[in-house]
Amino acid sequence: MLEMFKLHREIVDGIKTLDENEKEFLYSALNIHGHFCGGMPMGYLAGLAGLKALNTTRELSMDKEVVVFVGEHHAGGCFTDGVQLATGCTFGKGIMSKDPRGKWAYMLIDRKNQKAIKVTVRPEIMKAAFEAPFITKYRIKGIPPAEVDKDVSIPAFLGLFNKPLDEIVKIEGPFDYEVDKTPSCFNLAFCEKCKDAVAENYLRVENSKKVCLDCFTYYKR
Numbered sequence: 001m002l003e004m005f006k007l008h009r010e011i012v013d014g015i016k017t018l019d020e021n022e023k024e025f026l027y028s029a030l031n032i033h034g035h036f037c038g039g040m041p042m043g044y045l046a047g048l049a050g051l052k053a054l055n056t057t058r059e060l061s062m063d064k065e066v067v068v069f070v071g072e073h074h075a076g077g078c079f080t081d082g083v084q085l086a087t088g089c090t091f092g093k094g095i096m097s098k099d100p101r102g103k104w105a106y107m108l109i110d111r112k113n114q115k116a117i118k119v120t121v122r123p124e125i126m127k128a129a130f131e132a133p134f135i136t137k138y139r140i141k142g143i144p145p146a147e148v149d150k151d152v153s154i155p156a157f158l159g160l161f162n163k164p165l166d167e168i169v170k171i172e173g174p175f176d177y178e179v180d181k182t183p184s185c186f187n188l189a190f191c192e193k194c195k196d197a198v199a200e201n202y203l204r205v206e207n208s209k210k211v212c213l214d215c216f217t218y219y220k221r
């Protein structure tokens, strides 16, 4: 593991086009993501481009939100990790969501000013990524990213850092965006059947008992 961190540090430190903060977050992103690939840095750069276009900085106080247009059965998961780590809008904080459209695109929302922009990776960048050996020689054959030869995965990781951001993504907006301001529920409750802790607003009533969705007979997933 330690060897892996050292390699991540060395590769990220070699990137000349990022400032010190951007490098530090990219290093964290790479450690969390866990492997070299083309998608995560693509999302990371798309994230930086979005912040710049919206004239803002990384999320600090839940003031921003992202909606990522990746889908299921879609080679876009790595891209999402990059967007999350660059913008700071993470799934865990409840300020990242998916609207699956099978694209390499996302919307960045400024919650305070109720404005949003859409950031889409340019088609020619996607075409080049899908024609690279990382995909054609490995991923398409079902080989996991971590098992791809480093001679292929590290160039895939570094591929976009020398390009200007506007050659990588197309930006649309800013446009007006109505933000959902419903607060989080802080009322802790306990299911009367399985006893699990559950947020009160997720309880249902069945046979006069307050139950969780797992215990609720009529809940369909």
Ligand SMILES: [Zn+2]
Binding pocket: 033, 035, 036, 037, 038, 039, 040, 078, 145
């Ligand atoms: Zn990846």
Ligand SMILES: [Zn+2]
Binding pocket: 191, 192, 193, 194, 195, 196, 211, 212, 213, 214, 215
């Ligand atoms: Zn229950």
